[in-house]
Amino acid sequence: MNKLLIFTEQKSNRLKYIFDLVLTDLMGLEYELTADKESFSNSSLPKFSYGTEPIGNEIFFEAVTLLFETEVKPQPINFCEQGSIQGFFPVYKTNSVLPFDLFASAFFIVTRYEEYLPSKLDKYDRFRGSQSMNEKAGFLHKPMVNLYAKELQKIFSEKFPLLIYKKTKFEYIATFDIDMAYSYLEKGLKRNLGGFIKSFFLSDMKDLRKRALVLSGRIKDPFDTYDFIFKVCNENSIATKFFFLVADESRFDKNIAHDNPKFIELIQSISQKTQTGIHLSFKSHISSSKSQVEINRLENIIGKKPTINRYHYLRFHVQSSYPRLVKHEIVEDYSLGYAAHAGFRAGMCTPFYFFNVRNNEQTSLRIFPFTFMDATFTHYYRSNNEHALEKIRDLMKSVYDVGGTMIGIWHNSSFTEEKEWKGWRSVFETVTYEAAQLMKQP
Numbered sequence: 001m002n003k004l005l006i007f008t009e010q011k012s013n014r015l016k017y018i019f020d021l022v023l024t025d026l027m028g029l030e031y032e033l034t035a036d037k038e039s040f041s042n043s044s045l046p047k048f049s050y051g052t053e054p055i056g057n058e059i060f061f062e063a064v065t066l067l068f069e070t071e072v073k074p075q076p077i078n079f080c081e082q083g084s085i086q087g088f089f090p091v092y093k094t095n096s097v098l099p100f101d102l103f104a105s106a107f108f109i110v111t112r113y114e115e116y117l118p119s120k121l122d123k124y125d126r127f128r129g130s131q132s133m134n135e136k137a138g139f140l141h142k143p144m145v146n147l148y149a150k151e152l153q154k155i156f157s158e159k160f161p162l163l164i165y166k167k168t169k170f171e172y173i174a175t176f177d178i179d180m181a182y183s184y185l186e187k188g189l190k191r192n193l194g195g196f197i198k199s200f201f202l203s204d205m206k207d208l209r210k211r212a213l214v215l216s217g218r219i220k221d222p223f224d225t226y227d228f229i230f231k232v233c234n235e236n237s238i239a240t241k242f243f244f245l246v247a248d249e250s251r252f253d254k255n256i257a258h259d260n261p262k263f264i265e266l267i268q269s270i271s272q273k274t275q276t277g278i279h280l281s282f283k284s285h286i287s288s289s290k291s292q293v294e295i296n297r298l299e300n301i302i303g304k305k306p307t308i309n310r311y312h313y314l315r316f317h318v319q320s321s322y323p324r325l326v327k328h329e330i331v332e333d334y335s336l337g338y339a340a341h342a343g344f345r346a347g348m349c350t351p352f353y354f355f356n357v358r359n360n361e362q363t364s365l366r367i368f369p370f371t372f373m374d375a376t377f378t379h380y381y382r383s384n385n386e387h388a389l390e391k392i393r394d395l396m397k398s399v400y401d402v403g404g405t406m407i408g409i410w411h412n413s414s415f416t417e418e419k420e421w422k423g424w425r426s427v428f429e430t431v432t433y434e435a436a437q438l439m440k441q442p
Contacts, residue, residue, distance in 0.1 A: 002164050004031040005047040005155075007040040007055055013360045014067040015050075018107045020362075021352055026149035028166025046160035050103065054095055059159060062091035066104040067170055072116045072357055075108065077260075079137045086139050087150050096397045106145045109134060109347035115318045122340075124315050128336035134347060141395065144347040146402035168350075168403030172396075174233055175241045175334055175370070176410050177279055179255060179309060181263055183223040183413070184214040186256045225415040226266070230273065232429055236436035240274045241334070244308045246297045247290075247381035249280030252313060258297050267301050277308030277334070285316040288324055295328055310334040310409075314373075322354050326365050334368045334407065340380040342372040342395060349404030371395050371408035374427075378420040384424040392431055400438050 004023065008015065011033055023029045034040050047058050054060035080100035086104030091098070103185045107113070115127050122128050134140040153165055160236060166179050167168065185387055213219045233240050244267050246258040256263040270276060278298050284291045299305045309330045311321065316335055325333055333354075337345050346352070346369050353411065354365040377388035392408075399406040408431065415425050 002029060003045060004029055004163075005040060005043050005045040006031055006033050007037070007047070007049040007051065007058075008033055008063075009033070009035050009051055010068045011035075012068050012070075013362070014069075014107055015103075016203045016423070017355050018067065018103050018110070018364050020047075021110065022103065022145070022149055022152065024208060025352065026146065026166070026168075026350060027153060029163065046156065046163055053093075059097055059155065059195060060093075060095055061098060061103065062096035062101065064089045064091065064101045064104050064213065066101070069361055072113070074117060075113070079134060083151070085147050085296075086137055086144065086282075087212055088133060088137070093172075098151075102148050102152070106148050107246045108349070110145055110191040110352060111357050112318045112346060112413055113357055116357050119230075124313055124339075124341070125317075127314075128316055129251060129341035129343075132338075132345070134344070137345075139340060139343075140343040141147070141398070142347075143344045143349040143398060143402055145402055146347075146349055146404055150402060170400040170403055170435075170438050170441070171405040172432075172439060173239045173241065173368075173405060173407045174229075174410060174432065175243065175310070175407055176229065176412060177312075178242060178244045178412055179279070179312065180223060180245075180413055181256050181266055182221045183416075184210075185221045185224075186260050186262050188365045205319065222416040223413045225412045226270065228415055228425065229410075229412065232432050236432045237439075238432055238436055241277060241308065242270050242274060243277045243279035243308075243334070245281060245312055246294050246301070247284070252282035258301075264301050266272065271302040275308065276302055276306065277310065277332075278330075280309055280311050282312050282315055285311055285321040285324075287329065291324060291328055295330075305329070308332040308334065314339045318360060319356075322365055322367075323356060323359075323363070326354075326363050331364060332366045334370060336367050336410075337370040337373065337409075339376060342376050342381075342391060344371070345369060349399045349402065349406060351405065368405070368407055370407040370409050371399060374411060374424065375409075378424075385427055389427055389430060392427075393434070394430075396435060396438065400441075406435065 019031060024030050037104055041056055049055050049058055050061045050063050077088050078090050080087050084119055087100035087102060088108055089100055089101040089104045114133055156163055214221050245253060245255040247253040278295050280291055280294055295306060314335055342349055348369050351366050351368045353365050354363045356363055372392055377383040396406055414421050
């Protein structure tokens with residue numbers, strides 16, 4: 001029987017959530033909770049205890065109080081490590097198999113508990129990666145919760161060699177944010193005239209000439225890179241997802257008008273090839289009505305309700321934006337990561353269900369955390385192409401080693417081969433090819 005018996009004097013939604021995630025979802029084990037010491041002691045099942053004291057000589061994990069609390073409050077954070085894993089909540093019983101509470105640490109990281117607490121946000125009203133405990137502890141670049149599952153497997157295997165664990169394989173999903181479908185086309189007279197005037201006063205003759213050639217139909221719009229994207233991904237059998245911004249024009253939302261016939265045609269064409277989601281706008285994370293309007297717009301275009309989302313500018317608040325997505329019947333979100341940092345915001349490279357810490361309940365919203373974004377390397381790290389590729393390869397190996405899912409964010413505008421994006425077609429092709437080869441590994 002592939003089942004664990006777990007002794008704990010208390011049960012809670014938090015405890016069940018993290019046991020479900022780590023033991024069942026990541027490791028493939030069933031488990032049963034008991035508070036009966038006698039039946040636990042007499043059971044022949046593989047077992048461990050989680051609490052303040054062991055029952056006998058079983059595997060014992062000393063627990064802090066986090067998983068048995070119901071409120072949200074500042075937590076006493078002290079960094080701990082053992083081997084390749086690190087955590088936040090030290091324990092002091094010498095018979096505990098780990099020097100920190102792995103399950104409480106996993107819960108703190110995955111639920112983004114710290115983002116429910118007051119913090120200094122960046123200029124776009126986003127939680128700062130530099131303020132995260134993962135970054136301060138030095139493991140933002142590691143899928144730490146996935147590594148916790150690997151560590152538990154080692155611990156259990158020594159005492160329970162007959163347990164069978166879930167086999168997971170590396171997967172790569174290429175996702176694309178269409179913030180601006182075209183650089184020059186379909187912008188209308190006012191915006192194109194403004195573009196001509198701006199280029200003239202900046203003496204940017206190259207842009208003036210290119211805009212004229214595109215608008216006259218003599219060359220392709222530089223942001224029209226969709227054929228290239230599909231060619232590369234299809235040749236390597238890589239799954240894709242596209243997110244379209246259909247907001248009203250604003251300072252930060254500058255896509256083509258949502259009712260533009262050519263834009264509608266583009267969205268419909270792509271939605272017939274791959275899964276298409278909503279790219280909720282810059283201010284949508286604080287407005288249910290704005291979110292609903294944009295979701296309805298995309299539904300009218302593609303003929304079905306969109307069920308996946310990524311927030312524009314990655315601008316959202318875990319504690320309020322995610323519950324709003326649940327109300328809008330969005331079932332998957334692809335926003336969890338940092339614009340300024342590559343890595344693992346939730347310590348995970350595996351999709352997981354959002355747990356509302358304030359309500360202490362698991363929701364129907366599944367989170368697909370992304371691993372890297374193209375603009376992180378050009379706009380924040382100021383990396384050259386070689387360094388960006390090296391960093392992505394390191395992250396890819398981290399995901400591969402735990403059999404996780406690597407999700408990359410790309411933009412159609414990143415393949416223009418101009419300015420900071422020169423050479424990025426090659427980066428994209430290399431990442432796609434190398435990820436495809438890893439997916440073929442047994």
